[in-house]
Amino acid sequence: MADDAKAKGNAAFAAKDYATAISHFSDAIALAPDNHVLYSNRSAAYASLKNYSNALIDAKKTVELKPDWSKGYSRLGAAHLGLSQYEDAVSAYKKGLEFDPNNEPLKAGLADAQKALAEASRPRSSAASPFGDAFSGPEMWTRLTADPSTRAYLQQPDFVKMMQDIQRDPNKLNLHLNDKRVMQAIGVLLNVKIQTAPPGDADMPDSPSASPSPSERKRAAEAEPAKQPEPEPEPEPMDLSEEDKSAKQRKAEALKEKEAGNAAYKKKDFDTAIQHYTNALELDDEDISYLTNRAAVYLEMGKYEDCIKDCDKAVERGRELRSDFKMIARALTRKGTALVKMAKCSKDYDPAIETFQKALTEHRNPDTLKKLNEAEKAKKDLEQQEYFDPKLADEEREKGNEFFKQQKYPEAVKHYSESIRRNPKDPRAYSNRAACYTKLGAMPEGLKDAEKCIELDPTFVKGYTRKGAVQYFMKEYDKALETYREGLKYDANNQELLEGIRTCIQQINKASRGDLSPEELKERQAKAMQDPEIQSILQDPVMRQVLVDFQENPKAAQEHTKNPMVMNKIQKLVSAGIVQMR
Template identity: 40%
Template sequence: MAGMHTLFGEETWAKLQDDPAVSALMAQPDMKAKLDDLRRDPKTLATHIADPRMMQIFSALARQSGAGGPSVAASFDAAAARAAPSTSSDAPPAAGDAARPPPPPEEEEDPAAAAKRKSDEAKATGNAAYKARKYDEALAAYTTAVELNADNLAALINRAAVKLDQGDYAAAEADCRAAIEANKERHLRADFKLIARAHGRIGTSRLRAGDLPGAITAFESSLVEFNDPKINEQLLTTRRALKKQEEEAYISPELSAAAREEGNTAFRVKDFPAAIKCYSEAIKRNPTDPVAYSNRAAAYTKLGEFPMAMKDCEACLAIDGKYMKAWSRKGAIHFFMKEYHKCLDVYQQGLAIDPTSKEMRDGLMKTQRAVAERQNEGGVDESTAKAAMQDPEIQSILSDPLINNMLQQMESDPTYAAKAMQDPVIGAKINKLIAAGVLRTG
């Protein structure tokens, strides 16, 4: 390639550097390096010939050749022909091509990863459809998600939610149980909240199907996984519903009457614990029977269980406010507890309902005598007064400024009590304090 040496001789090189058309190119470091490479070894033309700037350089040389210099065109054509790479199939690649690395092959997505991605996309589609209440579309999307990835338990449990709303409770439970078993058998280590949700939806399926015990078991299993307040509330509500259901199923007025009669027999022979047991059975069989409550109150009273007896009297009167035996027994309980002020109220209320009731009149007179006897004993019994002071009604009376002022005047002037008693409102409050054992007059 002697022509290349002629083309880039010292004289030619100097002319190129002075040529305005290419002087800027000659100053570019990478271009200068290529030209130096070409001057040293013309065989490198095949490497550099593709650079458009190289063509501009040879065009400038051609102009100079036309001006009287050597025949650049002829030398360039010959050099290019000798430097051109062979087009045969077995020709080695050009030096530049060999230096350029081939583009990396596109990585193919792992089939399992692709299936998981598509499954998640299908689940997202199902979620959007479910929120829009498009249940058929949601069901199809969740099914696709599960088919693409059997480990997508969230899609399986979400599909159960769709089936719940469609009323297919058995299918909803089947999906939830499948998710729970898959997590256990394949050791998927799913989020405990997700497994709790599966148990919760089984509970909802059982609840809507009317299986309250099954719902309770499922809700309890859900709370073992995660203490969700909503599930906790559902569990409490279901337990109350089951209790009510069992109580209603147990009701039988006929069996209640039979149990009550057994209680009466036990009461007559003074077997009060047995009587209480029978009366309790009667109440369970018929919670709206006032007689069973009243009779059990009498048995509790015989055993000195006054709070329990009082509770039964109040339950009886809540059913039948005119059941006079309950009023009488309530008054007797207060009498036994020496709560005479409450006792007087009970008998007066009973007489307001039935003025002809001998039990009410006798109880009232008996209580009035007891209050008078306590007054005549002198002084105030400290234990009785202390117990009475716990009564909110007595506390309210004693906190009345008017009553306090009157009590102070009674201490200095005992005759003032008679004057104060003339006022019906004040008189009632004073009598209440006297009956309670808090105040002694005379």
């Protein structure tokens, strides 16, 4: 759009990147060839680069498109002046003043043009000057430096600039005769005494005609100041249409309203805050922060539907304006928060979760991610509460028992799982499903269910028999033995537990006696080496020394047998087939 290109041109001009500004203004002109302001701005950019020929072309186009616009004649006059076309410059400025008699830039431009025209018309000759060659060449600086009454002035930049102007054009002397320092300098250069009031803190000379010593003259000649660089001309001011000026003013007023709204929000004066944000929106609808801020107030007030409406408007408008993705993410997060506040059942969390996910695709904010996780957890908890029904859970568990008796284990697992969903706190369903998994050879799943069963009710003995059975089938005989013994704490006469202990001891003794076949020994050792507990024992420096003593130092080995902790670890290695006792 032309407005976008114009804005880029204005920004480049403000940064004094005039070439880039010209490029953007040209793009804007291609899109809006009848916009006189664009030609005026490009003319200013050309003039700032001292490209007065192109500046003149654009200035003429500006006047052609808008003959009654005084600014166009200001551009025209500046371009003519830059090209030393003084009469045309005077005419252009006068024409502009016909439309705007009080325009100060036009008045100043006319004065400059008339002055330049007068100087160009006046014959220049150094002989015509009553002061002759007093101001010419380095001799002037030598004499001013040598004289004590003017030497200090050369440290003052404004005095040096005045003397440079007079040296370039002696006719400008009249412009500076009111300056007492210049009068003093004239006296020194013409070797005459001119009475002036002592300037400030400067020392009075002993004698105005005192001649400096030869060494002073030499130092004075060496101290001739370097020629000061010409000051950079100020860039041409940019033009703003009445529409642009109005928009700029409205934006400034909108920001003030926003600040007032923020202050009211901090004081929890929510009604006042809403009014200020609403005023800001009426003044400037291109800043979605006014919408998101008002939505935040509605959220605090519990007006969730109003909050959601503002957030939806902010997202829609933000996409139209291509606003910062963080602002759009903020609006979506605020909407999601309002949806969570309104949720009454598990399904009500779905739109909130979806909204948080959309916000994260715009900007991955930790706060939004936290809100998403909380919403998902709340939905899951509510689903469980809604689904909870102990009576139906018992019915499903009984159906699972029937299928288990029929050895239809997959069907049994299905019903036990439904029973758990209906009542996740009943350890019996976990115990029964663990038995099914064991029959199906799904040992990790069975072990997990057995451990959950014990977690829910540590006194439920069936959980220990299920866990011990799984560990036995996984050939973890030591662990199974520990599990069975743990269960005996709650039922010392339980036959399943006692039978489990007996079979585990048989397997452990079988390894101790070396009765395992080579295949069994290899399998047991491979499995043991994957056990973190076995790995820890083998990596323990103390246990390594114990094993060495058992092989090489019977006396030390005898002492080790008296240590229950050491013997417990030795027994684990024996059961795993890693160590054999003879």
